[in-house]
Amino acid sequence: MPPVSTARLPRGFTFSAAACGLKKSGLDLGLLCSEVPSSAACLFTTNRAKAAPVFVSQMHLRQSRGRMRGIIVNSGNANCATGTEGIAIAATTALKTAWELGRYHPSQILVCSTGVIGLPVPWRRITEAIPQLVQRRRTSAVAFGQFTRAIMTTDTRPKWASASYTIAGKRVRLLGCAKGAGMIHPQMATMLAFIATDASVSSNVLRRALREAAAKTFNAITVDGDTSTNDTLAVLANGASGVAEIRNVSSEYRKFAAALEEVCHSLALQIVQDGEGAERLVEIVVRGAASERAAERIALTIANSPLVKTAISGADPNWGRILAAAGRAGVPFDPERVGISMGGIRMCNKGSALSFNERAAHQRLLGKQVPITVDLHSGKGMARVWTCDLTEAYVRINASYRS
Numbered sequence: 417m418p419p420v421s422t423a424r425l426p427r428g429f430t431f432s433a434a435a436c437g438l439k440k441s442g443l444d445l446g447l448l449c450s451e452v453p454s455s456a457a458c459l460f461t462t463n464r465a466k467a468a469p470v471f472v473s474q475m476h477l478r479q480s481r482g483r484m485r486g487i488i489v490n491s492g493n494a495n496c497a498t499g500t501e502g503i504a505i506a507a508t509t510a511l512k513t514a515w516e517l518g519r520y521h522p523s524q525i526l527v528c529s530t531g532v533i534g535l536p537v538p539w540r541r542i543t544e545a546i547p548q549l550v551q552r553r554r555t556s557a558v559a560f561g562q563f564t565r566a567i568m569t570t571d572t573r574p575k576w577a578s579a580s581y582t583i584a585g586k587r588v589r590l591l592g593c594a595k596g597a598g599m600i601h602p603q604m605a606t607m608l609a610f611i612a613t614d615a616s617v618s619s620n621v622l623r624r625a626l627r628e629a630a631a632k633t634f635n636a637i638t639v640d641g642d643t644s645t646n647d648t649l650a651v652l653a654n655g656a657s658g659v660a661e662i663r664n665v666s667s668e669y670r671k672f673a674a675a676l677e678e679v680c681h682s683l684a685l686q687i688v689q690d691g692e693g694a695e696r697l698v699e700i701v702v703r704g705a706a707s708e709r710a711a712e713r714i715a716l717t718i719a720n721s722p723l724v725k726t727a728i729s730g731a732d733p734n735w736g737r738i739l740a741a742a743g744r745a746g747v748p749f750d751p752e753r754v755g756i757s758m759g760g761i762r763m764c765n766k767g768s769a770l771s772f773n774e775r776a777a778h779q780r781l782l783g784k785q786v787p788i789t790v791d792l793h794s795g796k797g798m799a800r801v802w803t804c805d806l807t808e809a810y811v812r813i814n815a816s817y818r819s
Contacts, residue, residue, distance in 0.1 A: 419557055419558075419561050420557050420560055420561065420576055420578065420591065421557060422556065422557045424557075424578040424580070424589060424591055425555060425556075425557065425560065425589065425591060426589040426590065426591050426612050426613050426614040426654075426656070426657075427589070427614040427654075427656035427657060428450055428451045428452055428614055428654045428656030429448065429449065429450055429451070429555065429591075429612045429614075429652075429654065429656075430447075430448075430449045430451065430553035430554055430555050430559065431446070431447065431448055431449075431553060431554065431555075431556075431559040431560045431562070431563040432446070432447045432449075432549050432550070432552040432553040432554065432559055432562070432563065433445065433446045433447070433549070433552075433559070433562035433563050433565065433566035434446075434545045434548055434549045434552065434566070436490075436541040436542055436544070436545035437538070437541045438490055438491065438492030438493050438531065438538065438541060438542070439491060439492035439531075442565070443562060443565050443566035444490060444491045444492045444566055445488070445489070445490050445491075445542060445545055445549060445566055446488070446489045446490075446549075446562070446563040446566035446567050447486060447487070447488050447489075447513070447549045447550065447553060447563070448486060448487045448489075448563060448610055448612060448652070449485060449486035449487075449517060449550075449553055450484070450485055450486060450612070450652055450654040451654070451656075452654050452655070452656065453483045453484070453485060453524070453654070454483065454484050454485070454652040454653055454654040454655075455482055455483065455484075455616075455617055455618060455619045455622050455652070455653045455654075455655075456477065456480075456482050456483065456484035456526070456619065456622070456650065456651070456652050456653075457482065457619065457622040457623040457625075457626040457650070457651050458473065458474075458477055458526070458626075458648060458649065458650045458651075459626060459627070459630055459634075459648075459649045460473070460474060460647060460648055460649075461644060461645060461646065461647035461648070463644065463645050463647070465496065465497070465645050466496075466645055466646075467494050467495055467496035467502070467529060467533075467645045467646040468495045468496065468498055468502030468503045468505065468506045468529075469495055469506045469527040469528050469529045469646065469648075470645075470646060470647075470648065471503060471506075472503060472506040472507050472510060472527050473506075473526045473527055473528065473648065473650075475523075476510065476522070476523040476524070476525065476526060476527075477526070479523035480521070480523040480524050481619070482619030482620075482622075482623075483524065483619070484524050484525070484526060484652055485514070485517060485520050485524040485525065486513065486517060486524070486525050486526070487525070487526040487527075487528060487610055487650060487652070488509060488510070488513045488525060488526070488527055488528070488546070488549075489527075489528040489529070489530070489566065489567050489608065489610075490509075490528075490529050490530075490531075490542055491529075491530050491531055491566060491567050491568060491569050491595070492530075492531040492532075492569070493529060493531040493532060493535055493537050493538075494529050494530060494531045494532060494533045494534075494535075494645060494646050495529040495537050495646075496529075496533045496534065496645045496646060497533055497534040497645075498534075498536070498537060501537075502537065505537050505539040505542075506527045506529070507522070507527075508539065508543060509527050509539070509542055509543065509546070510522040510523075510525040510526075510527050512543050512546045513525050513546055513549075513550070516546055516547050516549075516550040517550055526648075526650055528567075528608055528646065528648050528650075529646055530567065530569055530595060530608055530644075530646050531569055533645060560576070560591070560593075561574065563593065564576050564593040567593070567595040567608055568595050569595060570692055570813055571595050571596070571690055572690055573690060574593065575593060575594045575595065575596075575683055575686040575687065575690065576591070576592065576593040576594075576683075577591075577592050577593075577678070577679045577682035577683050577686070578590060578591045578592070578679065579675040579676075579678040579679050580675065581671045581672070581674075581675050583659045583660075583668055583671065584659065584660075586657055586658055586659050587657065588613065588614060588615045588657045588659055588671075588672070588675070589613065589614055589657070590611060590612070590613040590615070590675050590676060590679050591611070591612050591613070591679075592609060592610060592611035592612070592651075592679045592680070592683055593609070593610055593683070594607055594608065594609035594610075594683040594684075594686065594687060595607060595608050595609075596608065596609075596639075596687040596690075607634070607644070607647060607649075607687055608646070608647070608648055608649075609634065609648075609649045609650070609680075609683055610650050610651075610652075611650070611651040611652070611676070611679055611680075612651075612652050612654075613651065613652070613653045613654075613672075613676075614653075614654055614655065614656040614657035615653050615655065615657060615659060615662070615672050616653065616654075616655030616657070616659055616660065616661040616662065617653040617655075617661065617662045617672060618661060618662065618663045621662055621663060621664065621665075621669065622651060622653055624665075625669070625672060625673045625676050626649070626651055626676070628673060628677070629673065629676045629677040629680040629681075630649060630680060632677060632680075632681070633677065633680035633681045633683075633684040634649060634680060634683075634684050636684070636799075636800060636801045636802060637684045637685070637687060637688050637801065637802045637803070638688075638716060638719050638720055638801065638802075638803050639687070639688060639691040639692065639694070639803065639804055651676070684802070685697065685802060688802045688803060688804050689804070691803075691804035691810075692809070692810045692813045692814065693806075693807040693808070693809025693810035693811075693812070693813055694804035694805055694807065694810075695729065695784075695804075695805055695807060696728055696729070696781075696783070696784055696785065696786050696804060696805045697784065697785045697786070697802065697804055698719070698725075698728055698785075698786045698787075698788060698802065698803045698804060698805065699785065699786070699787045699788070699800065699801075699802055700715045700718050700719050700788045700789075700790070700800070700801050700802070700803065701715070701787070701788070701789045701790070701798070701799070701800050702714045702715040702718070702742075702789075702790045702791075702792070702797075702798065702799050702800075703789070703790070703791050703792070703797075703798040704791045704792040704793045704794055704795060704796075704797070704798075705747070705749070705792050705794060705795050705796075705797035705798070705799070706747075706748070706749070706794055706795040706797055707795065707797040708797045708798065708799060709797070710747045710749075710795075710797050711792075711797040711798050711799035712799035712801070713745050713746065713747050714742045714745040714747050714749075714790065714792075714799075715790075715799045715800070715801045716745075716801055717741050717742065717744065717745035718738055718741045718742060718745075718788070718790070719801050719802075719803035720803070721737065721738075721740075721741040722806055723737045723740075723741070724737045724738055724741055725803065725804070725805050725806035726805070726806050728781065728786055728805040728806075729805035729806055729807050731778050731779075731781035731782045732778070732781070733758050733759070733761070733763060733772070733774060733777035733778060733781060735756045735758055735763040735764050735769075738756055738758070738788060738790060739751065739754060739756060739764065739767070742754070742790060742792075749792045749794050750767075750792075750793075750794060751767045752766055752767040752768075753766060753767065753792065753793040753794060754766070754767050754790065754791065754792055754793070755789075755790070755791040755793070756788075756789070756790050756791075757787075757788070757789040758777065758780075758781065758786070758787075758788050759777060759780030759781050759783070759786055759787065760780065760787060761773075761776070761777050761780060763777070786805075
Protein backbone atom coordinates (compact mmCIF):
# COMPACT_ATOMS: atom_id res chain seq x y z
CA MET A 417 0.00 0.00 0.00
CA PRO A 418 1.14 3.61 -0.52
CA PRO A 419 1.99 5.64 2.61
CA VAL A 420 -0.91 7.22 4.46
CA SER A 421 -1.52 10.89 3.70
CA THR A 422 -1.48 13.52 6.41
CA ALA A 423 -5.11 14.37 5.65
CA ARG A 424 -6.17 10.94 6.92
CA LEU A 425 -4.59 11.34 10.36
CA PRO A 426 -7.12 11.73 13.21
CA ARG A 427 -6.62 14.83 15.32
CA GLY A 428 -4.93 14.63 18.68
CA PHE A 429 -2.89 11.44 18.12
CA THR A 430 0.86 11.03 17.88
CA PHE A 431 2.98 8.08 16.79
CA SER A 432 6.59 7.00 17.11
CA ALA A 433 8.85 3.97 16.69
CA ALA A 434 12.32 2.81 17.67
CA ALA A 435 14.74 -0.08 17.23
CA CYS A 436 15.58 -1.41 20.67
CA GLY A 437 17.19 -4.70 19.64
CA LEU A 438 14.41 -7.23 20.20
CA LYS A 439 14.59 -8.19 16.52
CA LYS A 440 17.77 -8.84 14.56
CA SER A 441 17.19 -5.64 12.65
CA GLY A 442 14.64 -2.92 12.09
CA LEU A 443 12.03 -1.13 14.17
CA ASP A 444 10.57 -3.21 17.00
CA LEU A 445 8.99 -0.79 19.48
CA GLY A 446 6.04 1.49 18.73
CA LEU A 447 3.94 4.06 20.58
CA LEU A 448 0.46 5.36 19.77
CA CYS A 449 -0.55 8.21 22.04
CA SER A 450 -3.60 10.44 22.48
CA GLU A 451 -2.88 13.94 23.68
CA VAL A 452 -6.11 13.86 25.73
CA PRO A 453 -7.81 10.98 27.59
CA SER A 454 -9.64 8.69 25.18
CA SER A 455 -12.50 6.25 25.40
CA ALA A 456 -11.11 2.79 24.79
CA ALA A 457 -12.52 -0.57 23.76
CA CYS A 458 -10.56 -3.78 23.31
CA LEU A 459 -11.02 -7.40 22.34
CA PHE A 460 -8.43 -9.96 23.39
CA THR A 461 -7.42 -13.49 22.50
CA THR A 462 -9.58 -16.35 23.77
CA ASN A 463 -6.54 -18.62 23.95
CA ARG A 464 -6.21 -19.92 27.53
CA ALA A 465 -2.43 -19.48 27.28
CA LYS A 466 -2.56 -15.69 27.36
CA ALA A 467 0.60 -13.60 27.22
CA ALA A 468 1.55 -11.31 30.09
CA PRO A 469 0.71 -8.07 28.19
CA VAL A 470 -2.84 -9.33 27.63
CA PHE A 471 -3.37 -9.83 31.38
CA VAL A 472 -1.89 -6.41 32.15
CA SER A 473 -3.92 -4.62 29.45
CA GLN A 474 -7.14 -6.29 30.61
CA MET A 475 -6.40 -5.15 34.17
CA HIS A 476 -5.60 -1.59 33.04
CA LEU A 477 -8.80 -1.39 31.01
CA ARG A 478 -10.81 -2.26 34.13
CA GLN A 479 -8.83 0.05 36.43
CA SER A 480 -9.12 3.05 34.12
CA ARG A 481 -12.79 2.35 33.36
CA GLY A 482 -12.04 2.46 29.67
CA ARG A 483 -10.07 5.73 29.62
CA MET A 484 -6.66 5.47 27.93
CA ARG A 485 -3.79 7.70 26.88
CA GLY A 486 -1.68 5.35 24.80
CA ILE A 487 -0.58 1.96 23.53
CA ILE A 488 3.01 0.70 23.58
CA VAL A 489 3.82 -2.30 21.39
CA ASN A 490 6.92 -4.41 20.91
CA SER A 491 7.65 -7.02 18.26
CA GLY A 492 10.28 -9.75 18.38
CA ASN A 493 9.27 -11.22 21.74
CA ALA A 494 5.77 -12.31 22.78
CA ASN A 495 6.40 -12.08 26.54
CA CYS A 496 4.34 -15.26 26.87
CA ALA A 497 4.99 -18.24 29.15
CA THR A 498 7.29 -15.97 31.14
CA GLY A 499 5.57 -16.33 34.53
CA THR A 500 5.34 -13.56 37.12
CA GLU A 501 8.44 -11.93 35.67
CA GLY A 502 6.59 -11.41 32.39
CA ILE A 503 3.72 -9.71 34.21
CA ALA A 504 6.19 -7.46 36.02
CA ILE A 505 7.90 -6.56 32.73
CA ALA A 506 4.62 -5.63 31.04
CA ALA A 507 3.54 -3.58 34.07
CA THR A 508 6.93 -1.85 34.24
CA THR A 509 6.72 -1.01 30.54
CA ALA A 510 3.36 0.69 31.13
CA LEU A 511 4.66 2.49 34.22
CA LYS A 512 7.74 3.84 32.43
CA THR A 513 5.68 4.93 29.41
CA ALA A 514 3.06 6.69 31.56
CA TRP A 515 5.75 8.50 33.54
CA GLU A 516 7.62 9.70 30.46
CA LEU A 517 4.42 10.87 28.75
CA GLY A 518 3.49 13.15 31.63
CA ARG A 519 3.30 11.23 34.85
CA TYR A 520 0.01 9.62 33.89
CA HIS A 521 -1.38 6.72 35.85
CA PRO A 522 0.04 3.47 34.36
CA SER A 523 -3.49 2.05 34.03
CA GLN A 524 -3.97 4.52 31.15
CA ILE A 525 -1.47 2.60 29.03
CA LEU A 526 -2.16 -0.59 27.06
CA VAL A 527 0.79 -2.94 26.54
CA CYS A 528 1.06 -5.33 23.59
CA SER A 529 3.75 -7.74 22.42
CA THR A 530 4.24 -10.07 19.48
CA GLY A 531 6.96 -12.51 18.55
CA VAL A 532 8.42 -15.79 19.77
CA ILE A 533 6.72 -17.48 22.74
CA GLY A 534 8.68 -18.63 25.78
CA LEU A 535 11.85 -16.57 25.38
CA PRO A 536 13.18 -14.41 28.24
CA VAL A 537 12.37 -10.74 27.67
CA PRO A 538 15.38 -8.38 27.52
CA TRP A 539 13.25 -5.79 29.31
CA ARG A 540 16.00 -3.22 29.82
CA ARG A 541 16.21 -2.75 26.05
CA ILE A 542 12.53 -1.77 26.11
CA THR A 543 12.58 0.51 29.14
CA GLU A 544 15.79 2.25 28.07
CA ALA A 545 14.24 3.05 24.66
CA ILE A 546 10.99 4.49 26.06
CA PRO A 547 12.28 8.04 26.75
CA GLN A 548 13.48 8.32 23.15
CA LEU A 549 10.22 6.81 21.92
CA VAL A 550 8.20 9.44 23.80
CA GLN A 551 10.36 12.30 22.57
CA ARG A 552 10.05 11.18 18.95
CA ARG A 553 6.26 11.08 18.82
CA ARG A 554 4.74 13.16 16.04
CA THR A 555 1.44 13.78 14.32
CA SER A 556 2.75 12.86 10.91
CA ALA A 557 2.31 10.31 8.15
CA VAL A 558 5.98 9.35 8.49
CA ALA A 559 5.64 8.62 12.21
CA PHE A 560 2.51 6.55 11.62
CA GLY A 561 4.27 4.62 8.86
CA GLN A 562 7.14 3.83 11.21
CA PHE A 563 4.67 2.63 13.86
CA THR A 564 3.04 0.24 11.35
CA ARG A 565 6.45 -1.28 10.58
CA ALA A 566 7.53 -1.55 14.22
CA ILE A 567 4.70 -4.01 15.00
CA MET A 568 5.49 -6.42 12.13
CA THR A 569 6.89 -9.94 12.52
CA THR A 570 6.47 -12.31 9.55
CA ASP A 571 4.36 -9.71 7.73
CA THR A 572 5.72 -8.85 4.31
CA ARG A 573 4.26 -5.36 4.32
CA PRO A 574 2.61 -2.81 6.64
CA LYS A 575 -1.18 -2.87 6.86
CA TRP A 576 -3.27 0.25 7.39
CA ALA A 577 -6.74 1.53 6.55
CA SER A 578 -8.70 4.73 7.03
CA ALA A 579 -12.25 6.05 6.81
CA SER A 580 -14.03 9.33 7.48
CA TYR A 581 -17.50 10.82 7.68
CA THR A 582 -19.12 14.19 8.40
CA ILE A 583 -21.45 15.18 11.26
CA ALA A 584 -22.80 18.72 11.60
CA GLY A 585 -20.17 19.95 9.17
CA LYS A 586 -17.29 18.45 11.11
CA ARG A 587 -15.03 15.77 9.68
CA VAL A 588 -14.42 12.65 11.76
CA ARG A 589 -11.44 10.47 10.90
CA LEU A 590 -10.54 6.86 11.70
CA LEU A 591 -7.10 5.37 11.06
CA GLY A 592 -6.03 1.84 11.86
CA CYS A 593 -3.14 -0.53 11.39
CA ALA A 594 -2.59 -4.22 12.01
CA LYS A 595 0.00 -6.95 12.01
CA GLY A 596 -0.72 -10.56 11.27
CA ALA A 597 0.18 -13.23 8.75
CA GLY A 598 0.11 -16.49 10.69
CA MET A 599 -1.70 -17.89 13.74
CA ILE A 600 -4.87 -16.32 12.38
CA HIS A 601 -8.26 -17.75 13.35
CA PRO A 602 -11.55 -16.14 14.45
CA GLN A 603 -11.55 -16.58 18.20
CA MET A 604 -10.88 -12.89 18.81
CA ALA A 605 -8.86 -11.22 18.25
CA THR A 606 -6.62 -12.89 15.58
CA MET A 607 -3.71 -10.45 15.49
CA LEU A 608 -2.66 -7.06 16.79
CA ALA A 609 -4.75 -4.19 15.46
CA PHE A 610 -5.00 -0.60 16.63
CA ILE A 611 -7.53 2.02 15.53
CA ALA A 612 -7.40 5.71 16.45
CA THR A 613 -10.31 8.06 15.86
CA ASP A 614 -11.09 11.66 16.74
CA ALA A 615 -14.77 10.76 17.15
CA SER A 616 -16.30 11.23 20.59
CA VAL A 617 -17.86 7.97 21.74
CA SER A 618 -18.65 6.73 25.24
CA SER A 619 -16.73 3.61 26.30
CA ASN A 620 -19.87 1.46 26.49
CA VAL A 621 -21.02 2.44 23.02
CA LEU A 622 -17.49 2.05 21.65
CA ARG A 623 -17.37 -1.52 22.97
CA ARG A 624 -20.65 -2.31 21.24
CA ALA A 625 -19.47 -0.87 17.93
CA LEU A 626 -16.19 -2.78 18.12
CA ARG A 627 -17.88 -6.11 18.87
CA GLU A 628 -20.27 -5.63 15.95
CA ALA A 629 -17.49 -4.67 13.54
CA ALA A 630 -15.20 -7.51 14.63
CA ALA A 631 -17.93 -10.13 14.20
CA LYS A 632 -18.13 -9.36 10.49
CA THR A 633 -14.43 -8.80 9.86
CA PHE A 634 -11.66 -9.99 12.18
CA ASN A 635 -13.83 -12.88 13.39
CA ALA A 636 -14.49 -13.95 9.80
CA ILE A 637 -10.91 -14.59 8.68
CA THR A 638 -8.60 -17.55 9.05
CA VAL A 639 -5.15 -18.37 7.71
CA ASP A 640 -4.22 -21.59 9.49
CA GLY A 641 -6.76 -22.26 12.25
CA ASP A 642 -4.39 -21.20 15.04
CA THR A 643 -5.12 -18.46 17.56
CA SER A 644 -2.23 -16.52 19.05
CA THR A 645 -1.53 -15.99 22.74
CA ASN A 646 -1.19 -12.22 22.29
CA ASP A 647 -4.12 -11.18 20.08
CA THR A 648 -5.41 -7.69 20.82
CA LEU A 649 -7.75 -5.37 18.95
CA ALA A 650 -7.98 -1.87 20.43
CA VAL A 651 -9.71 1.34 19.43
CA LEU A 652 -9.17 4.75 21.04
CA ALA A 653 -11.63 7.62 20.52
CA ASN A 654 -10.43 11.01 21.82
CA GLY A 655 -13.18 13.40 20.61
CA ALA A 656 -10.66 15.85 19.12
CA SER A 657 -12.87 16.36 16.05
CA GLY A 658 -15.18 18.47 18.21
CA VAL A 659 -18.34 16.48 17.48
CA ALA A 660 -20.86 15.69 20.21
CA GLU A 661 -20.33 12.47 22.13
CA ILE A 662 -22.18 9.39 20.89
CA ARG A 663 -23.89 7.85 23.90
CA ASN A 664 -26.52 5.58 22.33
CA VAL A 665 -27.62 3.99 19.08
CA SER A 666 -28.55 6.85 16.76
CA SER A 667 -27.91 8.10 13.24
CA GLU A 668 -24.53 9.38 14.45
CA TYR A 669 -23.74 5.95 15.91
CA ARG A 670 -24.61 4.25 12.63
CA LYS A 671 -22.26 6.56 10.72
CA PHE A 672 -19.47 5.83 13.14
CA ALA A 673 -20.15 2.08 13.20
CA ALA A 674 -20.13 1.92 9.40
CA ALA A 675 -16.77 3.73 9.25
CA LEU A 676 -15.32 1.47 11.97
CA GLU A 677 -16.46 -1.64 10.11
CA GLU A 678 -14.93 -0.26 6.89
CA VAL A 679 -11.52 0.07 8.57
CA CYS A 680 -11.78 -3.35 10.24
CA HIS A 681 -12.85 -5.01 6.99
CA SER A 682 -9.91 -3.60 5.08
CA LEU A 683 -7.39 -4.58 7.76
CA ALA A 684 -8.84 -8.09 8.08
CA LEU A 685 -8.58 -8.75 4.35
CA GLN A 686 -5.05 -7.34 4.24
CA ILE A 687 -4.07 -9.86 6.92
CA VAL A 688 -5.45 -12.77 4.89
CA GLN A 689 -3.87 -11.50 1.67
CA ASP A 690 -0.53 -11.40 3.50
CA GLY A 691 -1.02 -14.86 5.03
CA GLU A 692 2.32 -16.60 5.39
CA GLY A 693 3.27 -17.86 1.95
CA ALA A 694 -0.16 -16.99 0.54
CA GLU A 695 -0.69 -16.32 -3.15
CA ARG A 696 -4.51 -16.12 -3.27
CA LEU A 697 -7.30 -14.59 -1.23
CA VAL A 698 -10.26 -16.97 -0.95
CA GLU A 699 -13.79 -15.81 -0.15
CA ILE A 700 -16.09 -18.61 1.03
CA VAL A 701 -19.84 -18.04 1.10
CA VAL A 702 -22.13 -20.67 2.57
CA ARG A 703 -25.84 -20.04 2.11
CA GLY A 704 -29.03 -22.02 2.51
CA ALA A 705 -28.05 -23.36 5.95
CA ALA A 706 -30.44 -23.99 8.82
CA SER A 707 -28.93 -21.02 10.74
CA GLU A 708 -26.16 -18.45 10.55
CA ARG A 709 -24.16 -20.40 13.12
CA ALA A 710 -24.46 -23.58 11.03
CA ALA A 711 -23.36 -21.70 7.91
CA GLU A 712 -20.40 -20.17 9.75
CA ARG A 713 -19.28 -23.54 11.10
CA ILE A 714 -19.32 -25.07 7.63
CA ALA A 715 -17.58 -22.07 6.06
CA LEU A 716 -14.77 -22.16 8.63
CA THR A 717 -14.33 -25.91 8.24
CA ILE A 718 -13.90 -25.44 4.49
CA ALA A 719 -11.61 -22.46 5.02
CA ASN A 720 -9.31 -24.40 7.35
CA SER A 721 -9.20 -27.61 5.32
CA PRO A 722 -5.60 -28.26 4.21
CA LEU A 723 -6.92 -30.22 1.23
CA VAL A 724 -9.11 -27.33 0.08
CA LYS A 725 -6.34 -24.79 0.65
CA THR A 726 -3.74 -26.82 -1.23
CA ALA A 727 -6.19 -27.36 -4.10
CA ILE A 728 -6.55 -23.57 -4.35
CA SER A 729 -2.76 -23.26 -4.29
CA GLY A 730 -2.55 -25.58 -7.27
CA ALA A 731 -5.56 -23.96 -9.00
CA ASP A 732 -7.19 -27.40 -8.98
CA PRO A 733 -11.01 -27.23 -9.37
CA ASN A 734 -11.46 -30.14 -6.95
CA TRP A 735 -14.92 -29.29 -5.62
CA GLY A 736 -15.18 -32.73 -3.98
CA ARG A 737 -12.79 -31.55 -1.26
CA ILE A 738 -15.18 -28.70 -0.47
CA LEU A 739 -18.14 -31.06 -0.18
CA ALA A 740 -16.11 -33.41 2.02
CA ALA A 741 -15.05 -30.56 4.34
CA ALA A 742 -18.63 -29.34 4.64
CA GLY A 743 -19.74 -32.87 5.48
CA ARG A 744 -17.39 -33.16 8.47
CA ALA A 745 -18.31 -29.80 10.00
CA GLY A 746 -20.76 -31.46 12.39
CA VAL A 747 -23.76 -29.66 10.90
CA PRO A 748 -26.73 -31.70 9.59
CA PHE A 749 -27.62 -31.15 5.92
CA ASP A 750 -28.60 -33.23 2.90
CA PRO A 751 -25.56 -33.69 0.59
CA GLU A 752 -27.89 -34.46 -2.31
CA ARG A 753 -29.21 -30.88 -2.25
CA VAL A 754 -25.82 -29.13 -2.29
CA GLY A 755 -24.57 -26.86 -5.06
CA ILE A 756 -20.93 -25.71 -5.31
CA SER A 757 -19.20 -23.05 -7.41
CA MET A 758 -15.49 -22.23 -7.61
CA GLY A 759 -14.16 -19.15 -9.34
CA GLY A 760 -17.69 -18.35 -10.49
CA ILE A 761 -18.04 -21.69 -12.29
CA ARG A 762 -20.80 -24.00 -11.12
CA MET A 763 -19.32 -27.47 -10.64
CA CYS A 764 -21.81 -29.34 -8.48
CA ASN A 765 -25.60 -29.45 -8.39
CA LYS A 766 -27.72 -31.56 -6.05
CA GLY A 767 -24.58 -33.22 -4.75
CA SER A 768 -23.42 -34.45 -8.16
CA ALA A 769 -20.87 -33.30 -10.72
CA LEU A 770 -21.76 -30.88 -13.48
CA SER A 771 -19.92 -30.75 -16.77
CA PHE A 772 -17.49 -27.80 -16.94
CA ASN A 773 -14.34 -26.81 -18.79
CA GLU A 774 -11.44 -27.95 -16.59
CA ARG A 775 -8.89 -25.76 -18.37
CA ALA A 776 -11.08 -22.65 -18.05
CA ALA A 777 -11.69 -23.44 -14.39
CA HIS A 778 -7.96 -23.83 -13.77
CA GLN A 779 -7.32 -20.41 -15.30
CA ARG A 780 -10.01 -18.84 -13.12
CA LEU A 781 -8.43 -20.32 -10.00
CA LEU A 782 -5.06 -18.83 -10.90
CA GLY A 783 -6.47 -15.39 -10.07
CA LYS A 784 -5.44 -13.47 -6.98
CA GLN A 785 -8.98 -13.68 -5.58
CA VAL A 786 -10.95 -16.93 -5.65
CA PRO A 787 -14.65 -17.03 -4.70
CA ILE A 788 -16.20 -20.29 -3.45
CA THR A 789 -19.95 -20.62 -2.96
CA VAL A 790 -21.73 -23.50 -1.27
CA ASP A 791 -25.54 -23.59 -1.28
CA LEU A 792 -27.08 -26.18 1.06
CA HIS A 793 -30.68 -25.45 0.01
CA SER A 794 -31.75 -26.20 3.58
CA GLY A 795 -32.66 -22.83 5.11
CA LYS A 796 -31.90 -19.11 5.23
CA GLY A 797 -28.63 -19.12 7.18
CA MET A 798 -25.66 -17.48 5.47
CA ALA A 799 -22.02 -16.84 6.39
CA ARG A 800 -19.02 -15.31 4.65
CA VAL A 801 -15.40 -15.94 5.65
CA TRP A 802 -12.04 -15.23 4.08
CA THR A 803 -8.94 -17.39 3.97
CA CYS A 804 -5.91 -17.96 1.75
CA ASP A 805 -4.23 -20.84 -0.02
CA LEU A 806 -1.67 -23.09 1.65
CA THR A 807 1.72 -23.15 -0.07
CA GLU A 808 5.17 -24.64 0.50
CA ALA A 809 6.30 -21.21 1.65
CA TYR A 810 4.03 -21.44 4.71
CA VAL A 811 5.90 -24.57 5.81
CA ARG A 812 9.30 -22.94 5.22
CA ILE A 813 8.38 -19.81 7.17
CA ASN A 814 7.05 -21.69 10.18
CA ALA A 815 9.70 -24.40 10.16
CA SER A 816 12.41 -21.79 10.74
CA TYR A 817 10.56 -19.10 12.71
CA ARG A 818 13.02 -19.15 15.65
CA SER A 819 16.20 -19.53 13.60
